[in-house]
Amino acid sequence: MPTSGSREVAVVAFAQTQHVRRLDDSNEVEMVMPVLHEVKASLGVEQRDIDFTCSGSTDYLAGAAFSFVQALDAVGAWPPIAESHVEADGAWALYEAWVKIQTGQADTALVYAYGKSSPGSLRDVLSRQLDPYHQAPLWPDSIALAALQARACLDAGVTTVDEMAGIAARSRRAAAANPFALLRSSEEPDVLLKEPELASPLRKHDCPPITDGAAAIVLAAGDRARELVERPAWIDGIDHRTDAHSIGVRDLTVSDSTRIAGEKAGVGSRPVDVAELHAPFTHQEVVLRRALGLGDGVDVNPSGGALAANPMMAAGLVRIGEAAQRVMRGEAQRAVAHATSGPCLQQNLVCVLEGGT
Amino acid sequence: MSTSEVLSAPLVLEYPFRRTVGVVQGAFLTGLRDGKVLGIRTTDGRVLCPPVEYDPATGDELTELVEVGTGGVVTTWSWEPEPRAHQPLDRPFAWALIRLDGADTTMLHAVDAGSPEAMATGMRVRVRWADERSGSITDIACFEPESADTDPTPPAPLEHPTDEPVKLIETPARLEYRFTAGQATTRFLHGITEKRILGERCGVCGKVYVPPRGSCPTDGVATSEQVELPARGIVTTFCVVNLQFYGQAMEVPYVCATVLLDGADIGLFGLVQEIPFDQVRMGMRVEAVWVDDEELGPTMTNIKWWKPTGEPDAPYESFREHV
Numbered sequence: 001m002p003t004s005g006s007r008e009v010a011v012v013a014f015a016q017t018q019h020v021r022r023l024d025d026s027n028e029v030e031m032v033m034p035v036l037h038e039v040k041a042s043l044g045v046e047q048r049d050i051d052f053t054c055s056g057s058t059d060y061l062a063g064a065a066f067s068f069v070q071a072l073d074a075v076g077a078w079p080p081i082a083e084s085h086v087e088a089d090g091a092w093a094l095y096e097a098w099v100k101i102q103t104g105q106a107d108t109a110l111v112y113a114y115g116k117s118s119p120g121s122l123r124d125v126l127s128r129q130l131d132p133y134h135q136a137p138l139w140p141d142s143i144a145l146a147a148l149q150a151r152a153c154l155d156a157g158v159t160t161v162d163e164m165a166g167i168a169a170r171s172r173r174a175a176a177a178n179p180f181a182l183l184r185s186s187e188e189p190d191v192l193l194k195e196p197e198l199a200s201p202l203r204k205h206d207c208p209p210i211t212d213g214a215a216a217i218v219l220a221a222g223d224r225a226r227e228l229v230e231r232p233a234w235i236d237g238i239d240h241r242t243d244a245h246s247i248g249v250r251d252l253t254v255s256d257s258t259r260i261a262g263e264k265a266g267v268g269s270r271p272v273d274v275a276e277l278h279a280p281f282t283h284q285e286v287v288l289r290r291a292l293g294l295g296d297g298v299d300v301n302p303s304g305g306a307l308a309a310n311p312m313m314a315a316g317l318v319r320i321g322e323a324a325q326r327v328m329r330g331e332a333q334r335a336v337a338h339a340t341s342g343p344c345l346q347q348n349l350v351c352v353l354e355g356g357t
Numbered sequence: 358m359s360t361s362e363v364l365s366a367p368l369v370l371e372y373p374f375r376r377t378v379g380v381v382q383g384a385f386l387t388g389l390r391d392g393k394v395l396g397i398r399t400t401d402g403r404v405l406c407p408p409v410e411y412d413p414a415t416g417d418e419l420t421e422l423v424e425v426g427t428g429g430v431v432t433t434w435s436w437e438p439e440p441r442a443h444q445p446l447d448r449p450f451a452w453a454l455i456r457l458d459g460a461d462t463t464m465l466h467a468v469d470a471g472s473p474e475a476m477a478t479g480m481r482v483r484v485r486w487a488d489e490r491s492g493s494i495t496d497i498a499c500f501e502p503e504s505a506d507t508d509p510t511p512p513a514p515l516e517h518p519t520d521e522p523v524k525l526i527e528t529p530a531r532l533e534y535r536f537t538a539g540q541a542t543t544r545f546l547h548g549i550t551e552k553r554i555l556g557e558r559c560g561v562c563g564k565v566y567v568p569p570r571g572s573c574p575t576d577g578v579a580t581s582e583q584v585e586l587p588a589r590g591i592v593t594t595f596c597v598v599n600l601q602f603y604g605q606a607m608e609v610p611y612v613c614a615t616v617l618l619d620g621a622d623i624g625l626f627g628l629v630q631e632i633p634f635d636q637v638r639m640g641m642r643v644e645a646v647w648v649d650d651e652e653l654g655p656t657m658t659n660i661k662w663w664k665p666t667g668e669p670d671a672p673y674e675s676f677r678e679h680v
Contacts, residue, residue, distance in 0.1 A: 246407070
């Protein structure tokens with residue numbers, strides 16, 4: 001019996017785009033379609049074999065109203081399919097699909113997510129998600145808010161600028177082995193620290209690249225998963241929590257929502273081999289490792305993480321896909337994936353994946 | 358198709374929202390307009406500022422508004438070297454979380470410190486009021502470092518004093534984008550610039566889509582073949598518009614119709630003219646009326662409207678699948 005839910009559910013396939021800084025030659029449908037084809041073809045299934053389809057995206061990124069409806073053109077949604085959408089990272093679409101399978105109304109689910117961050121000014125666009133009375137009228141941008149959290153972490157001794165530069169260098173060097181990532185190399189940390197501050201205390205290396213990209217995952221229950229692949233990545237635990245909306249009432253040096261989600265998902269019940277943490281800013285990896293109680297033996301973000309490629313609304317789903325792939329390939333027995341949404345790690349999802357037949 | 362050939366265009370979205378502020382935010386914003394800052398007391402005695410309607414820790418409904426100080430302490434800060442449009446100051450400034458005297462939580466705002474060297478966690482700052490105040494967080498122009506040498510400047514009197522509480526705020530937002538048409542739409546727009554209508558056919562079901570978006574929504578595959586379509590077809594359905602829309606220069610009544618081009622499987626939207634509105638019929642055959650050649654561009658407005666060809670009407674059976 002899994003830690004979360006009563007039905008066994010596994011990730012059985014994952015695909016992602018080659019993430020890029022600016023995808024000028026394709027609209028969103030053209031960007032998403034190859035990934036959907038690839039993830040289904042890898043299992044030899046077609047859309048009619050999928051019981052439930054769920055996507056994550058936000059129209060604000062590219063400024064195209066109801067773009068998630070147009071994106072269904074890439075799915076093949078006729079005759080009408082059972083379908084849903086979340087205005088959030090695709091990791092939350094995966095959660096909805098997992099719940100749907102738990103109810104017994106579906107045995108298979110296609111989850112996809114996409115984000116073209118390049119058409120707009122991302123720092124301004126993201127300010128529109130803030131409190132409309134106290135914060136949004138000031139247009140604080142996403143990097144400024146992350147910088148407030150970074151300073152709080154530095155002041156509290158949670159991290160150091162040396163550790164942050166080390167995280168940046170380690171992540172982007174790890175991405176050299178990830179052909180889908182955007183930033184795949186780094187200078188030494190001491191060289192990075194000679195760069196001027198971008199938004200004190202953050203330097204450019206502490207921030208994620210603006211990224212266009214998409215990803216897709218197929219979930220399957222029990223024996224259906226065993227039919228589809230030799231070694232499914234079973235979802236042992238999954239949970240998501242949110243902190244208070246206003247960053248002014250939170251302790252920014254900790255992430256209670258991540259800690260609780262991790263406890264509910266059973267992160268600490270057995271050793272963890274690999275963790276894919278959705279930490280767009282370097283200091284956030286430290287906050288997340290602490291919240292999840294991950295020790296030095298855990299391989300964190302071998303894909304390079306969001307510091308190497310951060311397609312908005314897809315980067316969290318990519319973390320689940322990357323973790324699941326390592327389990328499916330037998331490189332890891334137990335992996336933790338994490339996704340975040342909102343400013344300063346406001347909302348967090350934790351998913352524990354395990355190998356086994 | 359290379360990146361340089363794909364069409365893109367500027368796109369501006371504006372959200373002219375007016376928000377009802379409610380009792381608690383209304384009191385807070387009315388306070389700012391009147392030159393004071395209000396927080397709200399929780400059941401366990403903490404003071405939250407800015408105030409919220411419900412205690413984030415317990416969910417208790419909160420009602421006890423209390424005035425807090427206009428000076429306070431910076432709990433964390435970051436530096437904004439290149440201020441962006443709409444932000445509180447147009448010269449480099451600090452973003453800060455500020456715990457006002459008497460409050461237990463912090464407010465986000467700007468500090469006009471001059472340089473990052475003048476900023477420090479734990480430093481004291483005070484409100485600098487905006488010259489004109491209307492009931493908005495921007496009634497606080499920014500914060501400034503507290504100084505022993507100068508007294509704070511009191512809020513300027515309102516030009517039009519009022520006892521009316523703030524009930525609504527305007528929160529306009531403007532976002533600018535560069536919209537990419539994508540490959541299929543680019544092919545279509547290049548075609549229409551030459552008065553050619555290019556649809557695209559699905560290799561699975563054979564249907565022809567126009568304008569094409571590069572995919573077949575039925576089969577979820579990329580369309581595989583370009584098909585040049587004639588600029589004539591039939592009216593499958595229509596409506597008579599009797600209402601003058603904002604920004605619409607058309608004289609009412611006029612007719613909007615769906616026109617199914619010969620050889621296409623999806624209708625185009627357009628106007629029907631050169632026939633009295635009450636004589637337009639389903640099944641009527643029409644052809645495109647183009648703008649003058651020198652006005653042609655990559656836009657659907659190249660087709661001014663559709664006019665009757667005079668051919669016999671198409672029987673309903675021939676287009677009922679498309680109604």
